[in-house]
Amino acid sequence: MDNPFEAIDGRLRNIEALVLEILQHQRAGPKSMLPEVGGIELAQEITQLSKSRVYALVSARKIPHAKRGNKLYFSLTELQSWISAGKRFSGDEIE
Template identity: 30%
Template sequence: MENPFNELSERLERIENLLTDRHEMRVEPSEDEQDKLLNVKEAAAFLDESVATLYGRTCRNQIPFYKRGKKLYFKKAELLAWVEKGRNKTVDEIQESAR
């Protein structure tokens, strides 16, 4: 009879290897994933913000969104572009552009 701890250890090692492989194989999201419409809760989770903050941004037209009736929708790709638009330059980039 095989030792149950050895079997458990082997299974954990296989799981760890699968997770490591998946992490190392990071693939860019597909076009379908980028065009996916998110509801308010999903968009807030994606941006790591509260739903109230997200509603505030939409009221002030600070963020790209779609409205159909009383529902708000967000495209994942547009949210990512909005976040990237706020990127600050590094000191090296500032010095380079000053030259």
């Protein structure tokens, strides 16, 4: 007679493998799944700013973007660099 726990053990191994795969995807982060170039939605996701604020920054030419016709385009790496360039240093880091 077969061991009744073998089937349960096999299923638990499958569940464990799936959980590990899910954890790896979570550790990669949602930003890794973002496209390199996108529209206003990409800018909102990266900057965490409202659509109207992003449009105001575009209008003032204070955020990196490109425009073709009526469509705005944003580069993921340019937005990340723009955010990093705005970093403020603490008093200890300035000295």
